[in-house]
Amino acid sequence: MHARIRLTAEDKAVNAIVMIVSVLALLATFYPIYYLLIYSLNDPIDAAGGGLYWYPRKFTLENFGYVFKSDQLLHSFLVTVARTLLGTAAGVLFTATAAYALSKERLRFRKAYSIIGLITMYFSGGLIPNYLLYQKLQLLNTFWVYIIPALFSIYNALLFMAFFRQMPAELEESAKVDGAGDFYIFARIILPLSKPVLATVALFVAVNHWNDWFSSAYYVSNQNLWTMPTIIVRMLSDNSIMDNMKNMSPGMRMDPLSTLQAIKYATLIVTILPITIVYPFIQRYFVQGMMVGAIKA
Structure with a gap:
């Protein structure tokens, strides 16, 4: 039996x-996304009348129908998924491998490598040097311009290095004795x-x-390789949506401004939903891993 801790009036x-501050912070963070949803x-013409706060007053999926009827958006979605899956796997593995080597004292010029990496955290070559570099490497207008430049991150490497240094040295020593x-x-x-x-x-x-929309906007001119954030920025342009409103139902065309607003909100929901769904499944590991950042690398 554990002794129960008695809270004083000050503790309560x-x-x-x-608790109050936490609830207010939760509402301030969550409600804007909920309002977008x-x-x-909701029917855009009905929503234009105001008073829409807690639930759809006149339910409709036509706003999302417009978003998913765009062939270019669907293609860019597939490109973004492929980029995210391949880029994440390659980036994590490459950074972890480099960080494992940098975490070892026996690595020659380890300090020099670390200093060079730290400099890149604060100083960048800039847009033009990066563009010329990618041009020399023949990465422009290719899918690999999304993958190769993002293979290594010094910040992520510091997280890996801090974690690796916590592991008992006996693990590696015993494995090396066995010939590993x-x-x-x-x-x-x-x-x-x-x-x-x-x-x-x-x-x-x-x-x-x-x-990331930057790489697609500046380093890729082939529309078949554009990612979803770049397409969405274009779709959020009033003129882009207005030009395609002829494909909508007559009711939605009656109030173009309200329809424009609803489609923008539907597009934003489509953008943030995948990452929002994935996060709860790795939250436990994420919280544990964030503790690594508090340890000096």
């Missing part, structure tokens, strides 16, 4: 204040024990790939 007051599920090499130890021992930091870094990398 502090707990009440923390109910507005996008560095790559075998890394793949069969280190990585299986690194699920928390792997999940954390994977989420960071996946969100970056999913939301």
